Amino acid sequence: MARSSQIRSSKSVSEIATIDYAERAGDDIDRLDAFLAQQDSPLQGHLALFLAKAITILASQPGIGRPAKDACRELIVHRGRSGYLVRYRYNRDQQTVTILRIRHQNESGYTLDEV
DSSP, X not given: OOHHHHSOOSSOGGGOOEEEEOHHHHHXXXXXXXXXXXXXXXXXXXXXXXXXXXXXXXXXXXXXXXXXXXXXXXXXXXXXXXXEEXXXXXXXXXXXXXXXXXXXXXXXXXXXXXX
16 A cells, blocks of 8 residues: 555545635734844744744644634744744634734734734
């Protein structure tokens, strides 16, 4: 038996969610990347790809993030001793994950008008 047939997801293709980014999430990536540039971080310029790779898990496992307020969830993306929090909302009926906000773990929390 071929290895690809041995490793199968428990979800069918129709159960894979689409991932969308809210405008504010894109703004967050720009803001965080600008901060990394100020710190002369090696991740500067690569943050969007780093986060996108981590976020892809939500397409097949949208419930993996911890529960958050307002029917949202948060995915913790580790990077060394810290990381990033990705706030998202999953719409089961439409099979859509919407990335709402992204922040560094050292930043303060979101307010209701920010989500």
